[in-house]
Amino acid sequence: MDSRLQQLQTLVKESSSLHIKSTLLDYSGIVEYYAEDLVISVKAGTSIAQIKKQLKRNNQALSFYTDNNDISIGAAYAQGAQDLSDCVLGVKIIDGNGTYLNFGGQVMKNVAGYDVARLLVGSKGKLALIMQISFKVMPVTYVNQLPPPIKRKNNSVLHQQIEKKLKQVFDPRGIFN
Amino acid sequence: MGGTITGEHGVGVEKLNAMCHQFNTQELEIFHKIKHVFDKNSLLNPGKAVAELHRCAELGAMHVHRGELPYPELERF
Numbered sequence: 001m002d003s004r005l006q007q008l009q010t011l012v013k014e015s016s017s018l019h020i021k022s023t024l025l026d027y028s029g030i031v032e033y034y035a036e037d038l039v040i041s042v043k044a045g046t047s048i049a050q051i052k053k054q055l056k057r058n059n060q061a062l063s064f065y066t067d068n069n070d071i072s073i074g075a076a077y078a079q080g081a082q083d084l085s086d087c088v089l090g091v092k093i094i095d096g097n098g099t100y101l102n103f104g105g106q107v108m109k110n111v112a113g114y115d116v117a118r119l120l121v122g123s124k125g126k127l128a129l130i131m132q133i134s135f136k137v138m139p140v141t142y143v144n145q146l147p148p149p150i151k152r153k154n155n156s157v158l159h160q161q162i163e164k165k166l167k168q169v170f171d172p173r174g175i176f177n
Numbered sequence: 178m179g180g181t182i183t184g185e186h187g188v189g190v191e192k193l194n195a196m197c198h199q200f201n202t203q204e205l206e207i208f209h210k211i212k213h214v215f216d217k218n219s220l221l222n223p224g225k226a227v228a229e230l231h232r233c234a235e236l237g238a239m240h241v242h243r244g245e246l247p248y249p250e251l252e253r254f
Binding site for chain 2: 090095099101102104106107108109110111112113116119162166168169170
């Protein structure tokens with residue numbers, strides 16, 4: 001296990017309050033990229049621009065919408081970038097107790113267990129520290145013919161109630177804010 | 178390798194034991210807690226889809242690896 005990961009685990013364990021930002025993470029880089037399988041795994045602090053650059057070399061692109069290339073993939077994930085949940089395959093997280101957990105993987109089809117990787121999309125850094133994300137990518141020609149993004153309202157009362165309960169699951173000590 | 182035990186057919190009952198191999202104790206616990214969020218009284222398909230920790234502990238012959246008992250925190254009979 002890499003040392004930065006262990007540092008962050010210790011940080012979470014010893015903290016009583018953490019405001020998650022990409023700068024806090026200092027954890028970036030492309031871990032694995034299988035162009036022929038259309039799968040990429042990146043550390044959460046990796047910038048969208050860097051990922052796009054890597055993908056472009058293989059004529060591939062992100063199949064979710066991001067208007068800001070300067071943010072990290074972790075930020076796009078936490079903000080719930082449109083259609084991001086459609087292409088997420090797996091995440092590795094540190095929960096509120098400092099435990100390192102792995103949900104999902106790099107495979108396209110996976111129905112074992114609940115879909116935590118998609119559940120945490122849009123969690124705004126309040127549920128867990130997102131460390132590594134795997135998602136599928138698409139050929140440039142496919143992405144170019146996608147329809148433009150649409151505005152959606154996603155803050156229903158139900159959503160908030162569920163989020164409160166999920167907070168108890170992932171961050172029982174309530175340190176992420 | 179990071180694969181999955183099933184890609185298309187659900188876990189149900191048949192593949193329950195395999196869940197113990199793909200996920201560790203903490204991950205399974207998160208699943209149980211998520212289930213509890215939506216199904217407080219465990220009315221919906223109890224015991225299916227996500228393996229109980231006791232099931233994982235009792236799976237197959239007892240295998241003590243490097244002196245470590247699997248799931249040591251669970252009560253044994």
